[in-house]
Amino acid sequence: xxxxxxxxxxxxxxxxxxxxxxxxxxxxxxxxxxxxxxxxxxxxxxxxxxxxxxxxxxxxxxxxxxxxxxxxxxxxxxxxxxxxxxxxxxxxxxxxxxxxxxxxxxxxxxxxxxxxxxxxxxxxxxxxxxxxxxxxxxxxxxxxxxxxxxxxxxxxxxxxxxxxxxxxxxxxxxxxxxxxxxxxxxxxxxxxxxxxxxxxxxxxxxxxxxxxxxxxxxxxxxxxxxxxxxxxxxxxxxxxxxxxxxxxxxxxxxxxxxxxxxxxxxxxxxxxxxxxxxxxxxxxxxxxxxxxxxxxxxxxxxxxxxxxxxxxxxxxxxxxxxxxxxxxxxxxxxxxxxxxxxxxxxxxxxxxxxxxxxxxxxxxxxxxxxxxxxxxxxxxxxxxxxxxxxxxxxxxxxxxxxxxxxxxxxxxxxxxxxxxxxxxxxxxxxxxxxxxxxxxxxxxxxxxxxxxxx
Numbered sequence: 132x133x134x135x136x137x138x139x140x141x142x143x144x145x146x147x148x149x150x151x152x153x154x155x156x157x158x159x160x161x162x163x164x165x166x167x168x169x170x171x172x173x174x175x176x177x178x179x180x181x182x183x184x185x186x187x188x189x190x191x192x193x194x195x196x197x198x199x200x201x202x203x204x205x206x207x208x209x210x211x212x213x214x215x216x217x218x219x220x221x222x223x224x225x226x227x228x229x230x231x232x233x234x235x236x237x238x239x240x241x242x243x244x245x246x247x248x249x250x251x252x253x254x255x256x257x258x259x260x261x262x263x264x265x266x267x268x269x270x271x272x273x274x275x276x277x278x279x280x281x282x283x284x285x286x287x288x289x290x291x292x293x294x295x296x297x298x299x300x301x302x303x304x305x306x307x308x309x310x311x312x313x314x315x316x317x318x319x320x321x322x323x324x325x326x327x328x329x330x331x332x333x334x335x336x337x338x339x340x341x342x343x344x345x346x347x348x349x350x351x352x353x354x355x356x357x358x359x360x361x362x363x364x365x366x367x368x369x370x371x372x373x374x375x376x377x378x379x380x381x382x383x384x385x386x387x388x389x390x391x392x393x394x395x396x397x398x399x400x401x402x403x404x405x406x407x408x409x410x411x412x413x414x415x416x417x418x419x420x421x422x423x424x425x426x427x428x429x430x431x432x433x434x435x436x437x438x439x440x441x442x443x444x445x446x447x448x449x450x451x452x453x454x455x456x457x458x459x460x461x462x463x464x465x466x467x468x469x470x471x472x473x474x475x476x477x478x479x480x481x482x483x484x485x486x487x488x489x490x491x492x493x494x495x496x497x498x499x500x501x502x503x504x505x506x507x508x509x510x511x512x513x514x515x516x517x518x519x520x521x522x523x524x525x526x527x528x529x530x531x532x533x534x535x536x537x538x539x540x541x542x543x544x545x546x547x548x549x550x551x552x553x554x555x556x557x558x559x560x561x562x563x564x565x566x567x568x569x570x571x572x573x574x575x576x577x578x579x580x581x582x583x584x585x
Contacts, residue, residue, distance in 0.1 A: 171497035171537050173455055175566035178497050182457050182535050185559050186574065188477030189457040190546050192224075194232060194564040196453035197542075201236040204445055207417040209237075212424050212441070218262055220401050220446025221247050223543040224454070228562050228571045230254040239282075241444050245272045252279055262309075262398070262442075264359075266333050273298050276306075283307040285359045285398070287334055289343055292353060299352035306352065309359045309398055312340045312382065314375035316362050333361070337382045344392055355392075357439055358382070361400030364447065368414040369422050372399060376423060380430045387436055398442040399423055405451040407540050408491050416448060447543040454542025456481060456558075457497065460534040461513070471508040473530045478512015479519040480555040482538070482545045486518040494522055497535040502528035510536060514553050546572070551580055 170179045174193040181191060204217045218239035221229075225247055231254065233240060239260040242248045251261060261281040265272065268284075273295055276284060286292045286308050299306045311334035335343055340358070347355040358379055362371045379397060386392040403420075404413035413419075420443060431438040458475035465471045484490035494510060496502070504526035512519035521538060530536075549557045556579075560572035 169499065169501050171495050171500040171535075173537070174563045176563055176568050178455070178457055178537055179535055181561055181568060182459065182497075185561055185570065187457050187459045187535070188475075188481045188558040190454060190481070190541070190558055190560045190572075191457060191568075192228075192450070192454045192542055192560060192562050192571065194228070194453075194562050197229070197232055197450055198236060200449045200453065201232065201238055203416060204420075204443070204449065205237065208420050208424075208441075208443060211421075214438070214440040215424070216440070216442055218260075218442060218444045219449060220444045221251075222547055223446030224450040224547055225250060226546070226560060226572050227254055228560075229450075230256055239442075241285075242281075245269070245275045248272070248275050248279065248281070258282065262444075264311075266311075268294075270294070270298065277302055277304065281306075283309055283356065283396075285309045285311050286343075287311050289335075289339075289346060292343060292347060292350070296350040296352045304352065305354055307356050308347070308353045309357055309396060310335060310340050310343050310347075310355065311359045311361075312337060312379060314360050314362065314378040316371050316375045316378070334359075337378060340382060341386065341390075344386055344390065348392075357394040357396035357398070359398035359400065359442075361444070362402060364402045365404045366402045367404045367412060369419045372402075372419075372423050373426055375399075376426050380427065383439070384430075384434055384436060393437065394439045396442060397427065397439040398444065401444040401446055401448070403445055403448040405448055405540065405543075407451075408493055410491075416445075450542040451540050452542065454540070454545065456538045456541040456545060458510075458536045458538070460530050460532055460536060463530055463532065471506060472511040473508045473527070473536070474511045474513060475521070475536055476513060477555075477558065478521055479514040479516060479550075480552045481549050481558050482512075482521060482541060483548050483550065484544055485521055486516065492522055492538050492540060494525055494527070494536055494538045496528050496530060497537040499528045499534065505529050510538075514555075551575075554580065556580055 170177045173191055174195060208215050208217055216239055218241045219233050221240055221242050230251060234256060240251055240256055241262040241264050242251060243265040258280040259282040262283050262285055263276040263281045264285045266287040268291060277299055284295055284306060313334035313336050347353055360375050360379055362375045383394045403416060406413060424441060428438055458477050460473055461476055462474040479486055505528055507524050507526050509520055509524060510522040512521055546560060556575035559574040561568050562571035
């Protein structure tokens with residue numbers, strides 16, 4: 132049963148009690164049948180108990196689901212094809228616990244800042260399995276990457292390539308680089324998470340990338356291994372990826388034939404879509420990635436080119452369904468004309484995505500999970516912004532002050548984008564493993580929030 136599915140159903144308990152418990156591990160709730168639970172359960176845990184112990188707002192993550200998805204990506208990519216590797220996009224969710232999981236599961240890591248690299252270094256993440264991204268790396272970030280010996284830098288401009296070469300030379304090292312190529316593909320997603328179209332702030336167009344390849348050939352302290360592209364995020368199918376791959380393959384073929392440059396690595400980015408609401412129907416991950424690999428292999432075989440090593444960079448797909456966010460209901464405001472606002476104790480500071488680019492979610496009234504919906508409401512955040520609405524027009528049972536709301540599918544880009552707007556502290560993170568919760572990141576205190584004030 133998918134982690135983002137919420138529905139009423141009936142099950143007959145099997146004779147084996149342990150098997151019965153395993154069935155419900157990860158189920159949200161059971162109602163109107165043999166078993167009746169009034170509280171929402173997430174991966175075997177009653178979330179109302181989590182709210183009582185840890186407070187709200189509260190991020191809740193399932194280590195079991197993260198691990199399962201990491202293994203699924205590796206099974207349909209790393210283990211299925213030769214010379215393939217999966218890197219986790221750390222911007223989607225990065226904590227010490229997340230790094231422990233990635234190390235255990237054997238995944239690589241892509242970072243985009245010195246802060247992300249700092250945490251990876253604190254956890255002794257293998258430096259050779261780190262890719263350093265970013266469209267405007269500072270000298271401090273490059274120095275940190277060189278100092279830790281990251282496996283490769285993904286370069287976004289000619290200027291950056293020159294800077295990395297100079298700084299690597301000052302340290303007497305030669306570092307691996309990829310050139311990020313903007314393939315000029317419309318990914319048909321929100322413009323704020325579309326990255327591969329012509330004119331994007333990311334990467335170089337193919338013609339400029341040819342010049343960058345020649346430039347790298349004149350430098351002593353960078354070793355160009357190949358190319359990277361990323362067309363956008365939350366994509367329901369691989370059509371944009373396939374189009375972008377076509378552009379990159381034409382570039383690879385031209386460079387091999389005209390310049391004698393052999394591409395060793397092709398990083399195909401991430402952006403694999405997940406189900407946030409009933410409107411979303413994402414392509415299965417095996418078919419999504421398999422179609423991409425198939426296109427590369429067929430092209431290289433037909434043109435007599437050695438297939439480069441392939442990389443994918445899932446982030447959202449691994450952690451989104453592995454997380455929920457819990458809120459306590461404050462005000463319930465029913466206005467003349469029918470509009471009803473259910474106010475909660477969080478919002479924009481713990482999840483700015485709805486305000487930034489209209490992200491949509493589903494939710495459940497966690498302490499009344501067995502009750503049918505009776506009204507359509509909007510879940511309103513507490514901040515002084517009209518755009519601070521977590522969910523518009525959701526059907527819920529009657530909500531009252533003190534009730535608990537669980538917003539589903541918040542594992543990606545919620546904790547990592549959290550902020551202190553209106554001076555709200557960053558919520559805690561609780562991690563569940565084998566039905567047992569533990570504190571993973573403690574709630575920020577006011578003293579910590581203001582510690583930099585002098």
